[in-house]
Amino acid sequence: MILSQRLYISPFFLLLVGGRTKAVIEMAKVQKKSTSIQNQSTNPLIDDLMDIGFTQNEAKTYFALISLESSSASNLVRITGIRDSKIYQILDRIEKKGFITVQNGTPKKYMAVHPTAPLENMRLIYEKEYQNKKRLINRLATILPPMYHENEDTPKLAYIIKGKKNILNHIKRLTEEAEISAVLMMPNEEIIQLLEKPIKRLQDMDIDLKLGIYYKVASSVNPLLKIQSIACECFFLIIDNRVLLTVSGWKTDKWHAIWTTETSLIEVSSGYFASPCCAYESDSTLSCNPQKKTNKKT
Numbered sequence: 011m012i013l014s015q016r017l018y019i020s021p022f023f024l025l026l027v028g029g030r031t032k033a034v035i036e037m038a039k040v041q042k043k044s045t046s047i048q049n050q051s052t053n054p055l056i057d058d059l060m061d062i063g064f065t066q067n068e069a070k071t072y073f074a075l076i077s078l079e080s081s082s083a084s085n086l087v088r089i090t091g092i093r094d095s096k097i098y099q100i101l102d103r104i105e106k107k108g109f110i111t112v113q114n115g116t117p118k119k120y121m122a123v124h125p126t127a128p129l130e131n132m133r134l135i136y137e138k139e140y141q142n143k144k145r146l147i148n149r150l151a152t153i154l155p156p157m158y159h160e161n162e163d164t165p166k167l168a169y170i171i172k173g174k175k176n177i178l179n180h181i182k183r184l185t186e187e188a189e190i191s192a193v194l195m196m197p198n199e200e201i202i203q204l205l206e207k208p209i210k211r212l213q214d215m216d217i218d219l220k221l222g223i224y225y226k227v228a229s230s231v232n233p234l235l236k237i238q239s240i241a242c243e244c245f246f247l248i249i250d251n252r253v254l255l256t257v258s259g260w261k262t263d264k265w266h267a268i269w270t271t272e273t274s275l276i277e278v279s280s281g282y283f284a285s286p287c288c289a290y291e292s293d294s295t296l297s298c299n300p301q302k303k304t305n306k307k308t
Contacts, residue, residue: 030048062132063107067100072109072122080119107132145186147181152253168270170297177257177267181247182208190250192281197243199227201260222283238283246279254279 059069059112067090075081083101084134087094101120104110108128113119171177185192185208192212196202202209202223212219225239254276258266300303 013133025153050121065100065103067096068107069098071100072104073140075104075110075120075122076125080121082112082117082119084117086120096258148183148187149189152184152249168268168272171255171267171269172265174260175253175266177265178204180255180267180269181205184247184249184253184255185209185212188212188215188217188249191220191224191248193220193246193248193280195222195240195244195246195283197224197227197245197260201245202227220283240283244282248276248280251280275294 016080035276053073056066056069056073059072060066063143064072070090071086071092074086081089083097084094086092086096086101090097092100101112105112108123108131109125110120110122113121160285171180182205193208194205194212196205209221218266219236220235222240224243225238225241228237228239244256245258245260246254248254253271255267255269259265
């Protein structure tokens with residue numbers, strides 16, 4: 011006699027087995043991802059993140075989060091292999107960088123934000139730091155050379171600069187360094203136009219600015235510019251009475267200039283602006299013309 015029996019399976023047993031099966035699958039996924047992340051120490055993306063300011067553990071953690079919808083800190087410990095005593099500090103630093111957000115709850119959930127915005131913010135920060143350091147280097151390049159101890163027999167510092175574009179770039183850089191005063195003598199309208207932005211920058215700064223323009227082109231200059239008409243075609247720049255850049259060959263394509271911190275040359279050039287022998291008077295006479303002075307007296 012064959013007895014047939016039905017096997018009764020409790021729904022609670024099925025739920026338990028099913029739940030455990032799901033947990034095992036999830037744990038297998040985590041283990042697989044953990045192995046993958048922990049082997050990422052040579053990943054070039056990890057190196058790239060470290061190059062822009064991430065630590066290695068921050069890079070590994072963010073690299074794990076960016077492919078997840080969200081994750082708890084304990085899950086990230088399993089994935090990355092980072093100790094749980096450090097993971098919260100690491101997550102806090104990544105959040106301050108703007109690359110992740112935190113969802114409060116029990117437990118807290120951490121989510122990566124879209125990388126475009128934080129990367130753009132980081133780019134702007136680095137660009138600002140670069141510009142600040144560039145200005146500082148330019149300033150030191152102006153201030154430190156004259157402070158260098160030299161013997162009386164040691165020639166003063168001077169450089170030869172060649173090329174129109176190169177010289178104009180030096181002029182623009184020097185105008186950015188100005189802190190106290192600037193003297194700029196310009197011989198023609200083309201050069202005035204080329205230096206329009208540096209001149210405006212100098213005007214906007216709270217410094218003593220003196221502009222000298224060759225009298226034949228002075229009428230074409232923006233009337234808002236406070237200028238002095240000059241009787242000679244000269245082209246030089248003095249910044250803070252420390253640096254002189256004098257330019258020759260500007261009538262041709264072969265521009266060349268002398269950049270110097272020689273104090274005597276700076277004093278002569280600076281005095282040249284105020285000299286009555288260089289000023290052009292409104293009656294089209296040179297104030298230093300002896301013949302004209304004689305005629306005026308008679």
